[in-house]
Amino acid sequence: MINKQILLVSRPKGEAATANFRLVEAPVPDVPDGHVLVRHHYLSLDPYMRGRMNDAKSYAPPQPLDAVMIGGTVGEVVTSKHPNFTAGDAVAGMGGWQEFSLVDGNAKGVLRKVDTSRIPLSAYLGAVGMPGVTAWYGLMKICQPKADQTIAVSAASGAVGSAVGQLAKAQGCRAVGIAGGHEKCAYVVNDLGFDACIDYKMHKDAKALYLALKEATPNGVDGHFENVGGAVLDAVLARMNAFGRIALCGMISGYDGTPIPLSQPQLILQSRLMLQGFIVSEHMEVWPQAMAELGGLVAAGTLKYRESVAQGIESAPEAFLGLLKGKNFGKQLVKLI
């Protein structure tokens, strides 16, 4: 049997491109004692992968060249030589951009059995996976929403942002999204139940965004979940209420890779704001509670999500580049079976 894999073979200079990746075929590995062979049903594509493609000092080591790209996966155990797993088990892990992966069954927290009786398998890569827990952590632990407060979130139609707004609504808050394009904004308000959504493509600079935000947030903004940075963060910062709290989850940079400055940092002092950057994988202690709550909401149908599904491992690079440009609509997946 053949295991199709996608390797990172070069680092981007500026924008990432399909030429940075290469599709290769390897034999499906034999299964040593204590190990488990997993066939992936879905591969998760996530913005953090772009950072790993660079050879730069950051919070995580870079993705090695000529190795299978890292990534979250869900699938099914094909062969188990470990007592904790049985062929047929549904599992979530970090199998990478390939069709099969071999996992050491003794490695802690690497492969988790998941319950697909009430929750679709793919949701463990989205609303009940890393993006969902990211939303939960940033909102509940950093923004700490209280009833009747206003919570803003950028990239509001994405896997993280859509969960942030719905969790905020569940806390009795006004939820205001910022997203790119009329279709995404309509989805955020009509399907996900946000109170308002601002199309940033209609408001190109921070000043225009601020005015649109002012209209959508008559009582100001108490908590903000930032997935984007740049002009969006500048605009929201100017609309924050005293003692507002901002969770920093994603920050883009300018065209040539230079950072985009924050225009008015004095607002952090003037409005006595709290900003905190975070990476959800450093807060594993909250996963059980977050996963239980998110799973319950998804099973009950009150936490909705949308998926963009590309077909076949060959489509992963193109789908990933599209994700970086906001072409996806909801959680970007690659279906491998």
Added chain:
Amino acid sequence: MINKQILLVSRPKGEAATANFRLVEAPVPDVPDGHVLVRHHYLSLDPYMRGRMNDAKSYAPPQPLDAVMIGGTVGEVVTSKHPNFTAGDAVAGMGGWQEFSLVDGNAKGVLRKVDTSRIPLSAYLGAVGMPGVTAWYGLMKICQPKADQTIAVSAASGAVGSAVGQLAKAQGCRAVGIAGGHEKCAYVVNDLGFDACIDYKMHKDAKALYLALKEATPNGVDGHFENVGGAVLDAVLARMNAFGRIALCGMISGYDGTPIPLSQPQLILQSRLMLQGFIVSEHMEVWPQAMAELGGLVAAGTLKYRESVAQGIESAPEAFLGLLKGKNFGKQLVKLI
């Protein structure tokens, strides 16, 4: 008897100037029942007063025109018609830029009796007053220093900064100051016991400051107390360790009053930093604990401070403008008797 007062008579356009103030003479007021007449011994001059001179939306209402400038004062009760106070009591309050003030003895927290048996009266405007509590709150509650961590502080020879570094040393930390000029830096290291101090006048941009800071902080910076902003904050941000904590207490703006951007806000995410702006007067609940600790340290001689004392109410405007330019050295006071 005459009460000399200084009024704000116009708002600055750009830099503040002596023409914004006017010295007037008024009769010392009669003392109604329930009131207390205080003769001020010292007036405190503080950077926050500059913000109050503007007619701009901020966390505090602007100083009204043609009224006595606000300000902290310490002095002695001259006449008391309130049972809680007796002539001769040493008191601290917010008497403003004038020689006498009439205080309603029933107003909560406006006038406090202070103990001058172990602590000099003027210290209640500095190390055991608002600047000291500001240092204590930002360091202990926001930076939350732990032994062997490195704490940085800008405006390190000032009333707030000098206390931050000494309190950090008392927590077992490495304390690194940033100050303007060789004399101030020598004082910070030799007299106050900081481990190092960087003269920002020798390192004019953020890059040069960063390199000097790198040398002074071989293990990076874990907590930072920011009194200045601009290039100093840019430099320190780049030197922060993962999970570092920054207390934002003061932020300057550019020459023409426009805000100075933060160059690399993505570092907040990359290093998972926490930034928090604060104003100490909004945290009155910590004052008893902070004042007790600060008072104990001053009485024991382990919390040192320095004062710049101008003589006479007439000198207040000039001394205040000097403070804004960093001409003072330590806590700026005006002696009124």
